[in-house]
Amino acid sequence: MDLLRFVTAGSVDDGKSTLIGRLLYDTRQVFEDTLASIERASQAQGLDEINLALLTDGLRAEREQGITIDVAYRYFATPRRKFIIADAPGHVQYTRNMVTGASTAQLALILVDARKGVVEQTRRHSALAALLGIHHVVLSVNKMDLVGWSEERFREVEAEYRGVAASLGIDRVAVIPLAALTGANLVHRASELDWYGGPTLLEFLETVQVRNPARSAPFRFPVQYVIRPQSREFPDYRGYAGTVAAGAVRVGDAVRVLPLGAATQVAAIDRFEESLEEASAGDAVTIRLADELDAGRGAMFVAAGDPVAPASAIEADVCWMSEDTCLAEGQQVLVKHTTRRTRAVVEQLVDRLDIHRLAREPFPERLGLNDIGRVRLRLMEPVVADLYDACRETGAFILIDPATRHTTGAGMTRAVASNAKGGAE
Structure with a gap:
């Protein structure tokens, strides 16, 4: 069987953790002792029914606040395919966690609340998916039960999102109506959605064909x-x-x-x-x-016949992850690319992505926590870097603080140059 890696994302309270929990539960992937523990925790919360979101919200702070903070990885399999799920947080302050979870994903599963439709976080997570080279997106229109299973409302949300996806260059979009709390249209079809003729969420995940550029x-x-x-x-x-x-x-x-x-x-x-x-x-x-x-x-x-040459300058989109420092021009960093590590100097901050407007602001003074911007780096020793869109494995790198050795950023190469004069081209 082949393996599909996908990341889930969405705004707070859109039901990501509940959807994953229901998916695991309905495909019988939950061990009896784990289920018993979740049942006890649900009773302690005063709930009459089991809270399946607790299967993924493992941190105490997550359970207390009812939100996802860290990236939770879950594994399951059906007779047709194996899956690795990365449940990414929805808060803007955890953008770096979303980048981490999506960095190895082949598909993004983005949730929206049918009542709210496409919101700012929907655009943000879609933009990040596009930035990270994820071209397959499933928009799960959740909580359809709360809008009376309305086909009209579903079509409105679908049309709005397809417009967003087109503006971001996401060309493979599937839109599926469902209700994660009851499990409608996740694994089993729901009679309330008889107007919907497409696949259930699991059917889609089992059959979608994703390309591996590597x-x-x-x-x-x-x-x-x-x-x-x-x-x-x-x-x-x-x-x-x-x-x-x-x-x-x-x-x-x-x-x-x-x-x-x-x-x-x-x-x-x-x-x-x-x-x-x-x-x-x-x-x-x-x-x-x-x-x-x-x-x-x-x-x-x-x-032997490959004309690739080691690059001494690269231009890349960088997500800055450090809470303690910012990234500025002239700063020295360590670049870890595949198994090679070299020192580098930030030659220029080309722009910064305004997540709210999905526009780029030219020449920012610095990049702070969770900022994403285009950066030009001059390397002390050359690396064999490819463009990220061509090969994730050799187009990605991390930035390390030379003093603390802490990881401070993640980069996706957009241009390379074999000499440092004039920067990347």
Whole structure:
């Protein structure tokens, strides 16, 4: 079975946690002891029915306030597919958590309250999904029971959201009416929605086809560790361990080792105690080369005919995550890109995204907590960076405070340059 990763988002009280809890409950993914614990917690809250939102709202503060703060990950499977759900918070102050949860998602499930329709947070989360390269969106129009299961109201919300999605460049949108509290149209169809002829939410999630750009992207293999057993059984063994970030490689393929620039061939591909003829995106393997090269952690293997060059300047959209500091021009940061780490200088803050108006403000003085802006960085050592839209794995990076070693930002590469003069192009 294949795996679908999706993130849920929406405004406060739109019912994200209840929807996920109901989805897990109706697909029989909840263990008996967990269910018993949730039942006791629901009784302690004075509720007559089980509060399924407690399955995902795990923090004490979340349960007390009735909101999602942290990103909660849940796993479940049906006979047709496996799923990883990232339940992202709805508050604007937790924008960084939404970015974290959506960074690996292939699809965004955005909830709206049928009574309120498209609100500011709907636009914000849709903009973030588009920014993070998520092109599949499911708009779940929740609480249809509170609008009398009205088809007219559903069509109004659908039309409004499709306009928002079109303005953001989101081209694959499905809109599904449901009621998470009762489970209507999540796993089972509801007679009250007999005017709706589309799939239930689960049917859609089981059958939607999402593209994995990494599989069709050029070959990228960031070296994580050099394996040299120094044993009698393998006296000359030298293997480069890591995970194929993009594309595929076969034994005998000609490759280049960057930033060294040396060309060689793939002599063998190992995984545990077996030898493979080919490895593709997502495979954790050890690659042996025909020549002994001075390559270690942070090196990148690419196809010999690939013209890619290490970049010494990049332009990227950065989500600033630090509560203690801001990002400003001239500031030094550490950039961690795949397995490589290098120092960098902020050459320019190009703009800042106004989430409220979905417009960009040019040349801000700084980026603060949860701000998203276009940043130009000059790297002290080159990295093999691709555009984020082409390959997430090699187009993403994190920023680290050189003094505290705390992660302060997450970046998505939009442009690269092989020399620092003039910045990224």
